Amino acid sequence: xxxxxxxxxxxxxxxGIAFGIYISMKIFNIPDITTDGSYTLGGAVTxxxxxxxxxxxxxxxxxxxxxxxxxxxxxLIHTKLKINALxxxxxxxxxxxSVNLTILGxxxxxLLNVSNLFSILSSTxxxxxxxxxxxxxxxxxxxxxxxxxxxxxxxxxxxxTGNSEPxxxxxxxxxxxxxxxxxxxxxxxxxxxxxxxxxxxxxxxxNMGIGSVIIGLGSVIIAxxxxxxxxxxxxxxxxxxxxxxxxxxxLVLAFTxxxxxxxxxxxxxxxxxxxxxxxxxxxxxxEI
Amino acid sequence: xxxxxxxxxxxxxxxANAINALGSVNxxxxxxxxxxIVGANGxxxxxLLNVISGSILPNEGSVIIDSNDVTKLPEHQRSKWIAxxxxxxxxxxxxxxxxxxxxRLAALRTQTKxxxxxxxxxxxxxxxxxxxxxxMGLENKLEQPIGTLSGGQRQALTLLxxxxxxxxxxxxxxxxxxxxxxxxxxxxxxxxxxxxxxxxTAVMVTHNLKDAVNYGSRIIQMDEGNILKDITGIxxxxxxxxxxxxxxx
Numbered sequence: 001x002x003x004x005x006x007x008x009x010x011x012x013x014x015x016g017i018a019f020g021i022y023i024s025m026k027i028f029n030i031p032d033i034t035t036d037g038s039y040t041l042g043g044a045v046t047x048x049x050x051x052x053x054x055x056x057x058x059x060x061x062x063x064x065x066x067x068x069x070x071x072x073x074x075x076l077i078h079t080k081l082k083i084n085a086l087x088x089x090x091x092x093x094x095x096x097x098s099v100n101l102t103i104l105g106x107x108x109x110x111l112l113n114v115s116n117l118f119s120i121l122s123s124t125x126x127x128x129x130x131x132x133x134x135x136x137x138x139x140x141x142x143x144x145x146x147x148x149x150x151x152x153x154x155x156x157x158x159x160x161t162g163n164s165e166p167x168x169x170x171x172x173x174x175x176x177x178x179x180x181x182x183x184x185x186x187x188x189x190x191x192x193x194x195x196x197x198x199x200x201x202x203x204x205x206x207n208m209g210i211g212s213v214i215i216g217l218g219s220v221i222i223a224x225x226x227x228x229x230x231x232x233x234x235x236x237x238x239x240x241x242x243x244x245x246x247x248x249x250x251l252v253l254a255f256t257x258x259x260x261x262x263x264x265x266x267x268x269x270x271x272x273x274x275x276x277x278x279x280x281x282x283x284x285x286x287e288i
Numbered sequence: 289x290x291x292x293x294x295x296x297x298x299x300x301x302x303x304a305n306a307i308n309a310l311g312s313v314n315x316x317x318x319x320x321x322x323x324x325i326v327g328a329n330g331x332x333x334x335x336l337l338n339v340i341s342g343s344i345l346p347n348e349g350s351v352i353i354d355s356n357d358v359t360k361l362p363e364h365q366r367s368k369w370i371a372x373x374x375x376x377x378x379x380x381x382x383x384x385x386x387x388x389x390x391x392r393l394a395a396l397r398t399q400t401k402x403x404x405x406x407x408x409x410x411x412x413x414x415x416x417x418x419x420x421x422x423x424m425g426l427e428n429k430l431e432q433p434i435g436t437l438s439g440g441q442r443q444a445l446t447l448l449x450x451x452x453x454x455x456x457x458x459x460x461x462x463x464x465x466x467x468x469x470x471x472x473x474x475x476x477x478x479x480x481x482x483x484x485x486x487x488x489t490a491v492m493v494t495h496n497l498k499d500a501v502n503y504g505s506r507i508i509q510m511d512e513g514n515i516l517k518d519i520t521g522i523x524x525x526x527x528x529x530x531x532x533x534x535x536x537x
Contacts, residue, residue, distance in 0.1 A: 081464035149403065157401040166374060170341070171397045172367035211377045233386055234434055 002121045005128045007254035010151050011247030012135040013200055016193030017248040018144055018223075019239070020186040021216030026224065027150075028182045029162040032079070035088040037096030038070040038187040040209035042194025044100045047109040047204025050116055060195065067191025068184040075180030091262060100206055107206040116199040121174050131200060142192065150235045158182060190216070211267055218274040219245035225281050249273075289458065289489040290317040290340060295349035296513075297335055297506075309335040310346070311513040317506075319456075321520075322483055322490045324500045326532065327510030329495070333493045336510065337461055340491065342366040354456060365394045368398040371450030373443070373479075375462040380446035383435030387426065387445065391415045392432050394449035418448055440471030447478050451486050458483060460492035462498070476503060497536075509535055 042063045049059045070092055077088040101107070117138075118131050149155045160168045161178045169175055177249060193212070198204040203277035222245035227238060255271050290494045297310040309332045317323055338344035339351060342363035353369050374380045382392050392407050412430060420427040422444055426437070434442060445464060448464045449459055460479060464472035476499055483490045494500055499508055506520040507527065517535060519527060 012328075044355060054369075058514055148405075152403045153392060153396055153402050153406045154399040155391055156385065157396075159389070160382035160385055160393055163384050164379055166343075166379045168393070169343075169364045170370075170372040170380075171393050172364050172399075173401065174362075230337060233384075233431065258434050 003258065004129055004251065004254055005074065005132060006284045007250040008247055009128060009132050009135060010197075011250035012132070012139050012195055013196040014212075014250065015139045015243050015246045016142070016189045016191075017088040017212055017216035018129065018198065018219035020193075020244045021220045022223070022239075022242045023146075023182055023189070024186040024206065025217070027159055027162050028179060030085045030179065030183065031089070032071075032074060032085060032183055032186060034070055034092045034096070034183070034187055035190050035216060036209040036211070037093035037100070037199075038096070038190045038209075039194040039212040040098055040100045040206065041066050041070055041103075042191030043198035043204040043208050044103040044109075044193045044194075044206075045191070045199045047107070047111055048103055050111050050114045050199070051109060053114070056117065063191045063195040064188045067188040067194075070183070070191070071185070071187025072180050073185040074187070075183035078183075079176035083247070087284075104204060104206060109204045110202065111198065111204065112202045115148060117196070118199055119222055136265060137201070138196070139243065140143070143243065146189075147236050147239050150239075151178045186218075213224035214270055214274055215246075215249060218249045218270065218277065221245070221274065221277050222248055225277060228281075244254075289319040289321075289354060290491075291352040291354070292317070292336075292339065293350045295339055295341060295346045295351065297344060297346045298334075301347065308513055310339065312349070313515060315508075316516065317489060317491065319489055320487055321506055322480075323492070323502040324504035324507045325493045325510060326492065326495070326497065326500050326507065326535075328536070329410065329518075330512075332334060332513040333510045334461060335513075336493060337459055337493050339371055340457075341372055341459055344386050346536045361516050370456075370457045371397065371455045373446055373450065373463045374459070375465050377443040377466055378435075381434045381442050381449075384433055385494040386431045386435075387419070388412060388415060388430040390445070391452055392451055395452040396456070397453040397454070411451040415452075418452075419445070422448065438471075440475065443467065443471070443475050444478055447482055449477065451488075452481055455486065456489060458488045458490040460490065460494075462493055462495060465494070467497065472499075479503075497532045498529055501527055501532055507532070 011274045020035065024030050024285060045063050045066050046059055049062060077083050077091060078085045118134055150159065152216045157168065157173050158178060161173065161175050165175050194208070197208065220242055223241035226241055232238060252273060253266065253270065257263065263267060292313050292315040294310065295310055295313045299307040299309055304427070313336065327430055335344060339346050342358065342361055346411060353356070353366065355518045358366055388407060390410065404426065416427045416430060424441055424444060426441060426445070434445065462478065464475050467475060480503055482488070492504065507524055508515055509517040
């Protein structure tokens with residue numbers, strides 16, 4: 001049972017990436033893979049600031065800012081230099097590897113003996129359900145903020161940008177600026193996942209971000225399948241489904257491990273799983 | 289209201305595939321005029337419209353709108369005067385967004401899109417009333433994604449959206465080219481009503497010579513990037529379809 005609770009806990013930690021990918025891919029229609037770098041960036045900033053005993057709110061804000069800067073850089077390269085979004089993301093992600101290594105100082109920083117977000121509640125409760133409670137409160141708050149932003153006038157303009165650029169420009173919106181802000185938001189959320197994950201796992205590692213983009217992608221695609229199937233337009237339901245997608249994704253992985261699949265094959269399983277959830281709706285549609 | 293002074297535009301200048309789209313065009317459009325632009329493909333009429341809207345910046349010359357020199361202003365900054373209707377009905381609206389979200393954006397065309405929720409009940413009622421005037425039965429589908437509507441319905445809504453906020457100039461780029469004849473007639477009638485009701489200055493590019501004769505207070509024929517004919521006033525209102533047909537003879 002605790003095994004699956006941990007999976008759910010991880011699902012909540014990865015919700016930040018899922019929201020980030022939802023913004024960049026679903027709302028802006030931009031394939032952004034800065035994710036791998038900005039996720040590690042979030043973890044690295046958290047790790048170093050925790051070991052230097054910085055106050056929690058400062059760490060949280062620094063992580064958001066670091067992620068936003070990384071995303072804004074990808075956005076600037078994509079819009080101002082007219083470079084393909086995929087390439088812009090790869091460039092920033094590659095550069096971030098060195099940045100992250102410099103921040104961390106070495107490839108792995110353990111955080112076991114420093115107090116963190118998960119030390120808030122008393123230590124008498126059992127640790128997984130305690131952590132789960134904290135992460136749920138945290139993610140629900142984040143979700144309320146994103147949902148509110150998306151429902152405002154600014155948010156409507158954001159959502160329209162990925163839909164019809166000529167229209168939104170004719171309506172007086174600077175689409176370049178909008179994309180830069182969107183990518184900054186997406187990567188700030190991704191960095192937040194790194195922030196939660198580093199504290200939950202008890203270490204920050206230079207390689208923690210490898211494959212994180214696929215986790216976000218998988219979560220969003222699970223959500224999208226249901227969104228398209230039921231034709232959901234509500235912003236809140238969309239976000240809730242993305243969160244559910246992130247949790248389902250981790251549960252599936254936990255299940256695969258529990259039936260005895262070699263942990264070395266995990267990334268292969270992830271890739272196959274995403275392929276299946278992307279492929280099946282298309283195969284079904286073709287039959288109709 | 290609109291003035292183009294010696295405006296010229298060459299695509300790919302200096303290269304083998306250089307195209308001289310506009311060659312030193314001078315054009316003054318007064319407030320309240322409804323100008324129809326006709327011309328063969330490649331005559332520069334779409335470029336002319338795009339130079340006014342700002343989606344294409346001219347190589348030389350100046351563009352004046354409402355006594356402001358906007359030559360260097362990008363499209364999104366000219367939107368405080370100009371609303372546009374595109375040839376492709378899909379371009380004028382954001383498909384995945386609901387009707388009400390699309391109207392909310394249109395209502396903010398000249399304003400900043402702030403971090404406040406502007407979709408109030410009052411706003412929804414205002415939009416519902418306006419949409420009801422179209423008699424298309426869309427007033428009860430405000431939360432439906434606009435992409436689920438037909439091209440004609442979307443184009444009609446786009447026209448209505450253009451006057452949700454202060455608008456002085458309406459640019460129509462072959463607004464009915466992608467529509468069936470009945471929807472096309474309907475759209476042009478709605479456009480005509482809106483232009484008169486809100487006293488707009490309008491410019492429409494069209495290939496349909498019948499529409500060119502029936503609508504507008506002035507007609508311009510473009511040829512190879514230059515204005516060939518410019519007819520206005522009583523001469524325009526008495527113009528016959530056969531006359532215009534001969535221009536292309």
